[in-house]
């Protein structure tokens with residue numbers, strides 16, 4: 001069953017003579033439970049594509065249907081609610097609220113979904129424990145290492161059990177050990193709970209646990225590989 | 234509800250993690266604003282109110298009975314006094330007779346009959362010394378000498394403005410004589426003259442008192458030939474001054490109303506005093522409004538800088554599905570916190586320190602003991618204005634930043 005169906009996605013920036021055409025008509029179909037990697041050279045348009053798929057941006061042309069909803073038809077407020085209820089995000093720069101403790105950061109989307117305080121806290125502590133931060137609930141982001149912060153971000157993304165998790169270079173700012181930890185977390189999640197994950201990465205070895213690798217060049221998906229084919233690249 | 238709770242969580246965590254000195258500074262600014270709003274107009278109004286209080290205490294009391302408009306004096310004064318004493322609310326009263334007389338100071342030393350006579354025209358009040366003292370504390374206003382005794386004769390108290398020595402401070406505007414305590418002066422009413430020894434000098438913040446001379450009523454009647462025993466004014470003090478409206482109304486409907494005019498203290502106030510008071514209030518509000526503008530700009534800048542520097546974070550919050558409203562609430566909550574704590578300190582300072590302090594140590598003005606007046610209702614409305622303006626000053630920058638495109642905020646794009 002398709003969970004993401006994108007058809008003929010174009011994204012242009014600017015107007016008239018200054019217009020740049022970044023995404024040039026992309027078709028994507030991602031199945032529920034798939035772990036998909038998007039790779040490609042810098043500037044190929046990977047992040048731009050992620051924003052279209054994850055309802056953070058609107059394509060200039062084309063449609064994105066997620067979990068049966070045509071998101072291009074949603075109004076701003078509904079897009080926010082859709083992101084809250086259906087999607088989880090792991091950003092490159094951890095993106096935690098610096099004033100909130102690790103636990104409160106994870107609780108935030110849960111509270112926003114209307115969970116009670118205690119219930120949200122229990123779920124947050126669960127999620128933190130599952131990323132190996134069982135003893136750091138009360139730490140502020142500044143009191144955590146980069147790898148730990150990114151694990152908090154993973155916990156925040158998974159705590160609400162979203163339909164899809166988007167991760168744009170989640171390991172870019174981490175050393176290889178911490179980076180591998182994050183990849184392991186995602187791959188466990190994928191294997192144990194059939195979590196749908198879409199991830200951008202530059203490292204072929206991080207794409208190893210993925211089901212499919214989409215290769216982008218100049219605004220188009222030019223190749224679709226299996227991780228083993230990736231090694232020959 | 235949910236939005237409010239999450240907004241408050243975000244807002245208060247931000248305050249909690251902010252530098253304590255920044256927070257203290259902002260609260261300090263808000264406290265000053267509050268004081269500016271409450272205390273400045275409070276002192277201005279207090280000036281006038283202090284004057285009013287002095288008049289109420291030293292001269293007019295809570296209810297004033299005087300002659301009806303078409304009469305010279307209070308009719309059937311005795312009956313009226315009898316009636317007054319039946320009111321349990323009346324705790325003190327004084328019956329006053331008054332008339333004009335010429336006082337002459339240097340008539341004994343003046344050998345040369347063609348030399349200039351030292352005279353002044355006085356308003357003389359005939360009083361029962363004990364009653365008057367208990368009513369208006371007259372004996373406490375003595376600047377010099379001593380107070381009248383009930384049974385003695387031939388003594389007079391002079392208001393300070395009648396004496397050259399005191400009145401000179403005010404320039405040459407009063408009709409004065411050059412005399413001091415112990416001197417003998419001659420009082421002349423029509424063709425009756427009598428000598429009085431100046432027993433004391435009275436000085437008050439109230440001009441009417443400074444421009445009065447006091448003698449016992451028995452002597453007054455003799456000198457002024459007032460055989461009908463009808464008085465000019467009866468003033469009284471009530472156990473609860475706030476009841477004067479009701480008591481006066483009752484008196485008007487009773488027999489007293491047939492013989493005299495009954496006014497509450499407030500009714501007897503000259504209009505100009507009320508006008509001044511209102512003017513001071515407007516002036517104070519105006520000065521306070523400038524304070525509000527300054528405070529709201531301060532809050533605006535603080536919240537603006539705060540929100541701009543967290544633009545990316547705000548974008549991410551929206552990215553993971555936090556509603557704009559929540560983010561706005563977070564910043565408005567901070568503004569509310571500053572306004573509330575600032576006002577709280579301001580109110581504490583006003584009511585626990587400033588008002589008691591000025592009550593103890595009034596600012597000395599010639600016409601009044603300046604006190605600080607801040608009635609709770611007025612304070613509340615001013616606080617509410619400050620509060621709402623602050624909330625708006627916090628909301629606008631938060632709204633400006635939170636409405637920006639989510640992705641642009643996250644990526645730091647324009």
Ligand SMILES: Nc1ncnc2c1ncn2[C@@H]1O[C@H](COP(=O)(O)OP(=O)(O)OP(=O)(O)O)[C@@H](O)[C@H]1O
Pocket residue numbers: 013014020022040041042043044045046047048049646
């Ligand atoms: N708002 C924009 N206006 C103009 N050009 C843009 C805008 N956003 C992205 N681009 C351009 O689109 C191209 C693709 O950008 P994108 O961020 O998607 O690349 P990427 O594949 O994620 O690269 P990287 O691996 O470096 O992250 C780049 O050339 C970039 O300059």
Ligand SMILES: [Mg+2]
Pocket residue numbers: 046047048168
């Ligand atoms: Mg990118």
